[in-house]
Structures are given as structure tokens and as C-alpha cells.
Amino acid sequence: MAIVSLDNVRKEYLLGKTALLALKGISLKVEQGEFIALAGPSGSGKTTVLNIIGCFDKPTSGSVSIEGRPITELSNNQLAQLRADKIGFIFQGFNLLPVLTALENIEYPLLNRNFLPSERLRRAKEALENVGLGKFAKHKPLELSGGQQQRVAIARAIAGQPQLILADEPTANLDHKTGTEILALMKKINQEKKTTFIFSTHDQKIMDMADRLIKIWDGEII
Amino acid sequence: MIAPLIAFRNIFRHKTRSLITLSTIVFGCVALIFAGGFFEDVYFKMRESYIKSYTGHIQIFKKGFLEHGRTQPYNFLIDDYEKICREVESIKTVKFITPRFEFSGLVSTGENTISFMGMGVETKNEKANNEITNNLRQSSNNLTVGGVVMLSGEQFKESETYSITLGKGLAQAIGAKTGDGLVLLTNTVNGSVNALDVNVKGIFYTSSKAFDDHFMRMNLKTSQKLLGTNAVQSLVVMLNDTSNTKITLNLLKQKFSSQGFDLELRSWEEVSDFYNQTVTLFNRLFLILKIVITIIVILSIFNTMNMAVFERISEIGTIMALGTKQSGVISLFMYEGLFLGILGGTIGLFAGGIVTTIISSIGIPMPPPPGATMMWLSEPKLIPSMFVFSFTLSVLTSIISTVYPAYTASRLEIADALRNK
Ligand SMILES: Nc1ncnc2c1ncn2[C@@H]1O[C@H](COP(=O)(O)OP(=O)(O)OP(=O)(O)O)[C@@H](O)[C@H]1O
Ligand SMILES: [Mg+2]
Numbered sequence: 001m002a003i004v005s006l007d008n009v010r011k012e013y014l015l016g017k018t019a020l021l022a023l024k025g026i027s028l029k030v031e032q033g034e035f036i037a038l039a040g041p042s043g044s045g046k047t048t049v050l051n052i053i054g055c056f057d058k059p060t061s062g063s064v065s066i067e068g069r070p071i072t073e074l075s076n077n078q079l080a081q082l083r084a085d086k087i088g089f090i091f092q093g094f095n096l097l098p099v100l101t102a103l104e105n106i107e108y109p110l111l112n113r114n115f116l117p118s119e120r121l122r123r124a125k126e127a128l129e130n131v132g133l134g135k136f137a138k139h140k141p142l143e144l145s146g147g148q149q150q151r152v153a154i155a156r157a158i159a160g161q162p163q164l165i166l167a168d169e170p171t172a173n174l175d176h177k178t179g180t181e182i183l184a185l186m187k188k189i190n191q192e193k194k195t196t197f198i199f200s201t202h203d204q205k206i207m208d209m210a211d212r213l214i215k216i217w218d219g220e221i222i
Numbered sequence: 223m224i225a226p227l228i229a230f231r232n233i234f235r236h237k238t239r240s241l242i243t244l245s246t247i248v249f250g251c252v253a254l255i256f257a258g259g260f261f262e263d264v265y266f267k268m269r270e271s272y273i274k275s276y277t278g279h280i281q282i283f284k285k286g287f288l289e290h291g292r293t294q295p296y297n298f299l300i301d302d303y304e305k306i307c308r309e310v311e312s313i314k315t316v317k318f319i320t321p322r323f324e325f326s327g328l329v330s331t332g333e334n335t336i337s338f339m340g341m342g343v344e345t346k347n348e349k350a351n352n353e354i355t356n357n358l359r360q361s362s363n364n365l366t367v368g369g370v371v372m373l374s375g376e377q378f379k380e381s382e383t384y385s386i387t388l389g390k391g392l393a394q395a396i397g398a399k400t401g402d403g404l405v406l407l408t409n410t411v412n413g414s415v416n417a418l419d420v421n422v423k424g425i426f427y428t429s430s431k432a433f434d435d436h437f438m439r440m441n442l443k444t445s446q447k448l449l450g451t452n453a454v455q456s457l458v459v460m461l462n463d464t465s466n467t468k469i470t471l472n473l474l475k476q477k478f479s480s481q482g483f484d485l486e487l488r489s490w491e492e493v494s495d496f497y498n499q500t501v502t503l504f505n506r507l508f509l510i511l512k513i514v515i516t517i518i519v520i521l522s523i524f525n526t527m528n529m530a531v532f533e534r535i536s537e538i539g540t541i542m543a544l545g546t547k548q549s550g551v552i553s554l555f556m557y558e559g560l561f562l563g564i565l566g567g568t569i570g571l572f573a574g575g576i577v578t579t580i581i582s583s584i585g586i587p588m589p590p591p592p593g594a595t596m597m598w599l600s601e602p603k604l605i606p607s608m609f610v611f612s613f614t615l616s617v618l619t620s621i622i623s624t625v626y627p628a629y630t631a632s633r634l635e636i637a638d639a640l641r642n643k
Contacts, residue, residue, distance in 0.1 A: 047641075056543055056636035077547050084545025091640070095540040099231035104224060111224055112545040156544075 251570025
């Protein structure tokens with residue numbers, strides 16, 4: 001069964017009186033364990049697609065299923081629980097909470113799961129080790145480099161062992177070398193844990209590291 | 223718990239802004255604690271000076287006096303007062319009991335004749351102060367029993383039957399000074415006319431201008447002589463502490479009715495209209511102050527929390543994307559508001575206590591209250607209930623003013639919030 005399935009998803013934004021069609025009927029199936037790049041120029045709709053898969057943006061029409069379960073009928077709280085349980089997120093701007101240490105940042109989303117505190121801590125520590133930052137547990141995000149922050153963000157995404165991780169331009173704020181390292185780390189996790197990754201990029205080198213490339217142009221898959 | 227932790231650390235993200243908000247809360251607490259202590263001191267001083275200078279804590283009359291005394295002042299006199307005094311003095315809360323006689327008459331210098339109010343007292347307890355002091359703290363306390371301060375001359379002695387002291391206003395009205403001779407003219411209790419030559423031993427003032435304008439004081443014996451009686455009109459009971467008024471009043475009532483004394487009692491509160499009105503007025507003023515402070519604190523916290531929400535839009539989007547529910551976002555901000563309130567309230571309590579203590583130890587010179595004559599020194603008190611009130615107010619206003627910003631934060635669209643940079 002496909003872990004993600006979009007069927008004829010359209011997304012319309014109202015800008016004053018004119019409607020802007022950001023997605024013009026996207027259909028897509030993603031299988032468990034895939035490593036997918038979503039490529040396209042700026043404004044083509046990559047972020048919108050990822051947001052819809054991430055269950056926090058609703059399509060204007062069309063249907064979305066996660067693990068075969070349609071999400072259109074779910075309440076905000078149910079969607080939040082679904083994200084907490086099944087989806088990890090990596091952002092372009094790292095989006096760590098500045099008041100929390102690296103370890104606390106990783107622990108934070110686990111609060112929305114039914115883990116014991118000791119289990120939460122164990123998982124967070126393990127995830128931090130996995131991204132090679134075991135020594136930086138007590139550091140605050142601002143005391144870390146961009147690459148290190150993105151590693152912490154990856155640790156945060158994998159600590160709950162979700163089946164799916166969504167990454168919107170995870171390397172766009174990093175220099176090329178660090179970006180490649182980050183992607184290699186994601187790839188390693190994908191291979192070891194069979195975690196499905198969907199990430200967006202407009203960097204050719206990064207696209208080349210994907211197993212499958214989906215190209216978006218002006219709201220359509222080409 | 224990470225949510226309270228985040229909330230707590232968030233307070234210190236914008237140090238200056240949090241400091242300003244905390245200062246507002248602290249200022250509110252200080253203002254409330256100080257004002258509460260100030261008003262309480264006013265009430266206390268007013269009450270005590272009124273009690274000490276005039277009403278005593280409890281007044282004892284012959285049954286019927288309170289209703290008919292005004293028209294038939296001499297029909298309700300207490301004959302066996304020495305026995306009653308002994309009874310009353312045996313009560314632990316009683317400091318002393320002293321008889322009084324109030325009457326009216328005419329006083330003449332030979333040239334001028336005007337009406338006066340006379341008060342016969344026993345000097346044993348109703349001492350006068352012979353020192354006028356510029357030290358306000360002392361003079362505030364000087365208003366002791368009898369509440370009389372000598373302006374010139376001195377207090378008559380117990381043996382001096384033909385000496386009186388004049389209130390300042392009364393002395394001016396007839397143009398008499400210390401050492402002058404006066405003639406007093408009254409009706410005796412039997413209705414005949416009596417006159418007495420007396421000598422002005424001194425001129426006094428009290429905290430009440432009305433009293434000084436109309437009254438002269440003399441030995442109880444002198445007044446009894448003038449009025450041709452051995453009885454007294456009232457007995458004034460002074461207690462060790464004003465807070466004992468109610469118990470003592472009830473105790474006396476019981477005692478008198480079981481022993482068959484034909485008496486009625488009145489506490490200072492029943493005759494202190496001016497005090498009661500002042501308390502009502504000041505409490506109203508204080509209420510307005512409380513409301514103003516509450517509004518200032520609410521606006522300040524509201525502003526801070528709104529700015530916090532505005533600045534953290536992308537963070538809010540992030541944690542919601544990570545699975546935090548709307549209620550989780552709300553509680554994050556509510557914790558922050560709560561902590562601000564607790565922190566501000568706690569600092570406010572200490573600051574309020576310190577400021578009030580310091581100001582109280584210096585004292586604020588105050589003009590005489592309406593109808594009174596003496597400057598006094600305000601020494602704001604530390605009132606436990608004001609501390610509880612200020613702290614509760616800090617915490618409650620903080621929580622209340624956080625509700626709306628927290629709600630707005632929880633209603634953000636995640637996709638929009640994440641695009642916000
Ligand atoms: N909230 C919104 N309101 C109006 N239009 C929007 C909104 N969000 C996105 N759009 C529009 O939808 C289209 C797709 O935007 P989207 O962010 O998905 O593109 P993208 O491929 O992620 O671009 P980039 O590479 O710049 O991140 C764009 O034209 C954008 O202007
Ligand atoms: Mg984008």
C-alpha cells in the first residue's frame with residue numbers, strides 16, 4: 001500500500017478577487033522506503049505539495065491519503081496526532097526552538113506521543129548520536145552552525161521513528177558541501193531504517209542523489 | 223515538563239521588554255500595598271484620635287438617654303456611677319473608665335456673653351498634653367487620653383474647683399485669655415439658675431475644630447456643682463485595644479442586664495459618622511485606584527504577549543507542524559503569562575513591603591483632615607490582606623490578559639505561519 005497518495009489535488013489561493021491556482025491537479029503515489037526529490041523552480045508549488053502531504057494544508061479539491069487513510073475528514077486535533085505519530089519534518093530554516101537545547105529540541109515532538117520520560121530521553125539521545133552530535137546535547141541552536149542545526153533537526157525528525165519524513169529545501173540555507181553531507185545523512189537513514197523521504201530542492205546536485213525525481217512546473221507534475 | 227520550561231525561558235528572551243512588563247506589575251503591587259497601608263493608617267489614626275480625644279471605645283448612659291437625652295438632658299443621669307466603674311474596671315480588656323458631664327450654658331467676660339458647651343471630666347485619666355511639639359511623629363502619638371493639647375496655660379488640677387480650660391475657638395469668640403476671670407451661667411438639673419465665677423487656667427485644642435469652637439473643660443466636681451447634682455451623665459470606657467470593642471461591649475451588656483443596672487451602651491462606631499464616611503469615601507477612591515492599576519497591568523501584559531505571539535509565528539507554525547495541538551499552543555502562552563504574573567507578583571510583594579516600610583519610617587507629613595486642626599504624620603502600614611490581594615491580582619491579570627493572544631496563536635494557519643520569516 002502506498003504510504004502517500006494524492007489524487008487530482010488542486011490548490012487555489014484567493015488573492016483579493018483573483019484566484020491563483022497553485023496546484024493544478026496533482027496525482028502521486030509514494031511507496032514505503034522511497035527517497036524522492038521534488039524539483040521545480042521557485043513558485044512551482046513544491047512547498048504547497050509538501051504541506052498538503054504533511055497534513056497541515058488542505059487541498060481545494062482532490063483527495064489525500066496517508067497509509068491508505070483519507071485525511072480530509074480528520075479534525076485539527078486528529079491531524080496533529082497523525083503528524084506526531086507518523087511524519088517527521090525538516091525545514092529549510094532548521095526551525096529549532098531557540099530556548100531549548102539540542103537534546104530538548106529533539107525530545108519536544110516526542111511529548112505528543114505516549115512515551116515514558118525515560119524512553120523519550122533515550123530516543124532523543126540515540127537520535128542525536130545518530131546524526132553525530134552526541135557532544136552537543138546541551139548546546140542551544142544559536143551556538144551551533146547551520147549544518148549542525150540541520151542535523152539536530154534531522155535527529156528531531158527521526159527520533160519518533162516515523163514512516164515518513166518531509167523536508168522542504170533542507171539544504172537551501174547551507175553551503176554546498178554541508179548540503180551534500182546533510183543529504184547523505186538522510187540517505188543513510190533511508191537505507192538503514194527504510195524511512196520514506198520526500199524532499200524538495202532546486203539544486204541539480206541534490207536532485208541527482210534521489211532515487212526518484214518528481215518534477216513540478218507551474219503546479220503540475222511533468 | 224518541557225512546556226513550562228519553554229514558557230519560562232521565553233520570558234527571558236526579550237530581557238528589556240520582560241523587564242518593562244515586570245516593572246509594570248511590580249509598580250502595580252507597590253502602589254496597591256502602599257496605598258492600602260496608607261489608607262489603613264489614615265483609618266487607624268483617625269479612629270484612634272477620635273476615640274482617644276472624645277468618644278472613648280464605649281459610652282455608658284442611663285437607659286433612655288440616647289432617645290430623650292437631647293431634650294431632657296438631666297432626666298437620665300447615672301447616680302451610682304462609682305459602683306459601675308468598679309464593675310467595669312474589673313474587666314481585663316478595659317484600660318480605664320471615666321465619668322463625664324456634658325452640658326450647655328452661657329459664659330460671660332462681663333463685656334461679652336455667649337453660649338458654650340461644658341465638659342466635666344476627671345483629670346486622673348483625661349490628661350492633657352502640656353507640650354506642643356513640632357515633631358509630627360510625637361504629636362501624632364501625643365493625642366493621648368483626653369486628646370487635649372494645651373496652647374497656653376496649663377491643665378486644671380483635680381483640686382481646682384474654680385478653674386476651667388477653654389477651647390481655642392471659644393476663647394477667641396469671647397476674647398478670653400489665660401488668667402482671665404469668667405462667669406458661667408447654667409440651669410441646674412432642677413431647673414433653677416446657677417452661676418459660678420471661674421478662672422481660665424489655659425487654652426487647649428484638640429483634633430476637632432468643632433469641639434474647640436464650643437467646648438470648655440472643667441473638673442467633674444465643678445460641673446456637678448454648677449448643675450446641682452452628684453450624678454454623672456455618661457461613663458466613657460477606654461480599652462487596651464480598639465479591636466476588643468465588640469467583645470467588651472457584649473460582655474458589658476450581659477453584666478449590666480444580669481446585675482439589673484438600668485443602662486444602655488454605645489460603641490465608638492455608632493457615633494463616628496465622620497470616620498465611617500471617610501472610610502467609605504477612601505475605600506471608593508481605593509477601588510478606583512485598584513481598577514486603574516488593574517487596567518494598566520492588563521494592557522501591559524496584553525501588549526507583551528501579543529508581541530511575543532507576533533514574533534514567534536514561525537515557531538508556533540513549527541511546533542504545530544510537529545504535532546502540538548492547539549490546546550498545547552494555548553497552554554504554552556498561558557504558562558508564560560502565569561510565570562510573568564508570579565514573578566512580577568513576587569518581586570512586587572518584596573518591593574511593596576520594602577518601599578512601604580521605608581516611607582513609613584520616614585513618614586509623610588499630612589495636612590489636617592477636614593474639620594480637624596492638627597498636622598499629622600502618615601506612617602503607611604503593612605497590611606497582609608493587601609499583599610494577598612496584590613499577588614492574586616498580578617497572577618489573575620496576567621492570566622486574563624494572555625487568553626486572547628494565546629487563542630490567536632493557536633488559531634494560526636500552520637502553512638502561513640511557516641512561511642512567516
Ligand atoms: N498563502 C498563500 N497565498 C497566496 N498565494 C500563495 C500562498 N502560498 C503560496 N502561494 C503561491 O502558490 C504558488 C506556489 O508556492 P510554493 O511556495 O508552493 O512554491 P515553491 O515551489 O515552494 O517555491 P519556492 O521554491 O520559492 O519555495 C506560488 O505562486 C505562491 O506565490
Ligand atoms: Mg517552497
